[in-house]
Amino acid sequence: MLQPKTRWDIFCTVVDNYGDIGVTWRLARQLVAEHALEVRLWVDDLRAFERLCPEIDIDVAQQWQQGVEVRHWPSDWVHTEAADVVIAAFACQLPSDYMDVMAEREKPPLWMNLDYLSAEDWVIGCHGLPSVKYKSVQKFFFFPGFQPGTGGLLRERGLLDQRRQFQHDRAAQRQFLQGLGIDRAADAQLISLFAYENTGLASWLDVLAADAMPTHLLVPEGRILGDVARWLGVETLSVGALHVRQALTVQVLPFVRQDQYDHLLWCCDFNAVRGEDSFVRAQWAGRPMLWHIYQQDEDIHLDKLDAFLALYTKGLSPAAAEATNGLWRAWNAGLPIAEQWLAARNHWPELHKNAEAWCLEQGLQADLAAALVQFYLNWI
Known part of the structure; x- marks a missing residue:
């Protein structure tokens, strides 16, 4: 059982208008609602996010929506403490300053690349494997999928x-x-x-x-x-x-x-x-x-x-x-x-x-x- 105060950071760069933010916003809400986690969702385009969540204030860099802390991902990164779990959605590149903060933690965080969905056979063999390493922080592949041996699909309880x-x-x-x-x-x-x-x-x-x-x-x-x-x-x-x-x-x-x-x-x-x-x-x-x-x-x-x-x-x-x-x-x-x-x-x-x-x-x-x-x- 997870500790209630386990903190997760999800990073999303909006590439295809709504697909990337659609997945990460849905995931962030579910982690809060069903697993009692503290989740920060870092988004580089709040205007695209606003279409999915009209309550978003595109001029506010830090706000809470449906239990999720939403943070604007700025071009000039500001120092912040790294979370226990860090998800880079769809292979987005984390800010270099944040990666340094991850490496400075006494216990390095779990760092995962949440990849694109695919039914290809090779996904099963790659899911969960270690990827690159940054100093003391190991990154892992995490693949959604349709078959046992993958990460499954987003599906809320009930x-x-x-x-x-x-x-x-x-x-x-x-x-x-x-x-x-x-x-x-x-x-x-x-x-x-x-x-x-x-x-x-x-x-x-x-x-x-x-x-x-x-x-x-x-x-x-x-x-x-x-x-x-x-x-x-x-x-x-x-x-x-x-x-x-x-x-x-x-x-x-x-x-x-x-x-x-x-x-x-x-x-x-x-x-x-x-x-x-x-x-x-x-x-x-x-x-x-x-x-x-x-x-x-x-x-x-x-x-x-x-x-x-x-x-x-x-x-x-x-x-x-x-x-x-x-x-x-x-x-x-x-x-x-x-x-x-x-x-x-x-x-x-x-x-x-x-x-x-x-x-x-x-x-x-x-x-x-x-x-x-x-x-x-x-x-x-």
Whole structure:
């Protein structure tokens, strides 16, 4: 059992707008709420953080939010005492002055690099291994993942029970959607779209508009809005915009905070997501999904995509697995996806069943926060 006053520092540099801060903010809150730890979250971009936590004052360098001490990571570092556990999120470089303070401690802290999420096989072999050393302080690799032998996924206590209750409560769903200004038609499928720019989008919207089944497409503020606007033939799209094209209704939503986004995913029949944090949350929704992975140099992100697909589609029939693989790969290549979407639709009941089974399978593993705490307990 951890001592209540165990202090943790989490460092985050905002690279992809919201993915990095989304993961670290969620982790920091869970460590405080479920493990009674003292957590400081160091962030170099409070303006991006404000989108996820509107209560943040971007002009204040030190503040407390939901039990977490939030500190602005300044360009000119000020002396501060090093924590018992130091997490460098996504291989960010710690301030050199802080590293010196870590080395000056009588008992060096546990220093971990919380890496990007990947389903690749090599992750299991590298998870928990020592990395570089700075003076007396040893750094360790810590990899989130989908298989035993990794650090697992972020999942708050009771999350899956909350999700199931919400998805069985039509009145609660209706109330939530109405709070966002969404009036869902009784016979319309609900799809959320949160993605990077994608030239394949127009083909998907074409087939949704021409479909016999009506679709209500919910698009939170984000980078895909420009592509949606071009397809609609309008100059810009702002929050609250509502456009109807044949069987397709497109509605632009505000950028919502994390708990609201969870509920949005839980309401939808299908979720298109991007990055890492939204990707994990869509899996906890237990609904069919489409992932737009963050593009990396030399297309190494496609190896990560294929590694996840190999795990995610393992329980599907060959035809359903082929349809899912085709849809995800075409979407991530920016290719037209009309044909692949229709192929996936042919296996809709099976895809729903697989999404729920995958969610429950992942829920059997220790969550990321608990795994980090256990790693520290083993270390001491």
